[in-house]
Amino acid sequence: MGEELDYSRAIEIHDGIYWLGWTEENSAFRSNPYLIDDGEDVILIEPGSVPHFNTFYSKLESVVEPERVNYIFVSHQDPDLCTGIPLLEERLNKTFTILTHTRTTFLLPFYGIKSRYYAVDMHGWKLKLKSGRELKFIFMPYCHFPGMTVMYDEKSKILFSGDLFGGLSYDWSLYAGEWYIEAMKAFHEHYMPSKEILRHNVSKLEKLDIAMIAPQHGSIIREDVQRYIEALKNLECGEYMLLGEE
Amino acid sequence: MATYRDALELVIRREFGVYGAEKIIDFAAKLGITVGRNGNIISTPPGKSDRELLVEFMNRLREEFGEVSVISCRVALNSFFMKNNLENPL
Numbered sequence: 502m503g504e505e506l507d508y509s510r511a512i513e514i515h516d517g518i519y520w521l522g523w524t525e526e527n528s529a530f531r532s533n534p535y536l537i538d539d540g541e542d543v544i545l546i547e548p549g550s551v552p553h554f555n556t557f558y559s560k561l562e563s564v565v566e567p568e569r570v571n572y573i574f575v576s577h578q579d580p581d582l583c584t585g586i587p588l589l590e591e592r593l594n595k596t597f598t599i600l601t602h603t604r605t606t607f608l609l610p611f612y613g614i615k616s617r618y619y620a621v622d623m624h625g626w627k628l629k630l631k632s633g634r635e636l637k638f639i640f641m642p643y644c645h646f647p648g649m650t651v652m653y654d655e656k657s658k659i660l661f662s663g664d665l666f667g668g669l670s671y672d673w674s675l676y677a678g679e680w681y682i683e684a685m686k687a688f689h690e691h692y693m694p695s696k697e698i699l700r701h702n703v704s705k706l707e708k709l710d711i712a713m714i715a716p717q718h719g720s721i722i723r724e725d726v727q728r729y730i731e732a733l734k735n736l737e738c739g740e741y742m743l744l745g746e747e
Numbered sequence: 748m749a750t751y752r753d754a755l756e757l758v759i760r761r762e763f764g765v766y767g768a769e770k771i772i773d774f775a776a777k778l779g780i781t782v783g784r785n786g787n788i789i790s791t792p793p794g795k796s797d798r799e800l801l802v803e804f805m806n807r808l809r810e811e812f813g814e815v816s817v818i819s820c821r822v823a824l825n826s827f828f829m830k831n832n833l834e835n836p837l
Contacts, residue, residue: 529765529815669819672767683764687819737826 503720506675509729509733510559511536512596515657515713521560523553529669531716535661537654538565541631544572544600545589546652546661547582547717549666553672554585558592567593572628573616574600574636576663577646587613601629604648621650639663639709645692658712664692665703666729668719677720682732684719693738697716703733749831751797752788753805757827760786761820766812774811778804803835 506512510522514535522533534557535546543565549557560568569591575583586609590596595747599609600746603620619628621638628636637653644665652661668677670686693699707730714722714729722729762771763786775782779792791800804807808816828835 555836605815649810667766669815670765671815672765672770680760680764680768683761685764687761687765690822737830 506673511564512675513564514675514715515659518654518657518659519560519564520562520715520721521557523556524673527671528670530581530718531673533715533721534582535715536561536564536570537657538569539630539632539634542571542634543569543632544574544636545570546574546715547576547663548589549583549585550581551584553580557585558589559719560627564646568595571597572600572619572704573597574661575605575609575647576601576661576717578605578652579646579664580610580612582663583609583614584612586616590615600636600638600652602638602648602650605646605650610707632666636743637709639705641705643694643698644702645694650677653709653711660706660709660711660714662714662716664688664718665716666714666719666722666733667716670719674720677722677729681720681722685729685734686736688718689733689736690738693736696735696737699736699738700734701731706730725726735739748828749803749827749833751833751836752791754824754827755780755797756799757802757823758784758801758808759788761823762808762812762816765816770813774808775804778807780804783820791808794813798836805837 508524514520517538519536520533521536526706534549537544597618599616600619600621602622606618606620624631626638635655638650641649641651649663651663651665666685667688668681670684711726714726759771759782772782781789782790
């Protein structure tokens with residue numbers, strides 16, 4: 502904690518795993534694309550949106566030859582995390598294999614994405630890379646999309662959690678600080694449909710040995726992972742909490 | 748028994764996460780509320796109830812920081828009032 506990081510550059514968060522995001526002082530809702538360089542396979546995770554494409558791309562090419570990217574993982578189809586994919590296809594004149602849930606594959610083509618899909622729910626919820634490294638996919642239905650799926654890299658023990666564990670904060674840092682749990686609650690209370698659904702899904706993570714949680718909004722959790730899991734398991738959430746306000 | 752002061756501390760801690768502790772401690776000071784680094788209220792101005800302070804805090808928060816400040820703690824406050832059988836003054 503407390504180290505000086507240059508957010509204008511890609512940041513290696515683990516051996517061969519990079520943060521390719523950006524910061525904006527006046528935004529509480531930043532996005533975090535990541536990349537896993539596994540040699541013969543290079544996986545982009547939630548690559549981002551149209552307005553930030555150039556920033557993202559310059560960071561991407563600072564860490565790998567972009568042509569080497571062959572997989573893209575998306576947890577769901579919100580525009581902030583995947584509308585940059587058609588721009589990447591165009592820039593590189595190539596397509597990719599998109600790792601996601603079948604329900605998400607129905608919607609992604611509406612952004613003009615031409616890549617093919619690897620529906621993780623049709624492949625045993627896993628993908629073995631050429632190196633033997635295994636990526637696991639965990640289904641988190643209705644958190645907040647019906648097909649929401651997160652990705653766990655067995656080698657690094659990093660959970661790429663999509664919107665789960667994301668935060669709403671103007672006081673952003675790459676790694677979660679003292680009050681990140683409050684920023685996380687501020688986001689989940691509105692986005693997640695109910696305590697029961699959130700609790701049921703988050704409980705699935707307790708079987709995993711997680712060293713780090715890398716959400717696509719907010720900050721990376723690298724300490725006290727269990728405390729954040731517990732916080733989400735016990736969170737009162739959902740718009741129904743606002744009943745009586747209308 | 749939960750009180751409106753607990754509700755105000757809930758808001759303060761939430762806004763620590765959204766805007767940073769320093770900004771919120773400075774903001775609270777403008778309303779005469781002294782807040783510690785852990786988000787607890789150390790002192791409040793004389794002559795105002797905690798309920799009045801909560802309402803004033805939320806109104807001024809909206810004016811100074813905008814809608815996100817209110818949205819970020821709305822569900823938590825509603826939940827707190829319901830759970831503790833407190834009337835929602837907001």
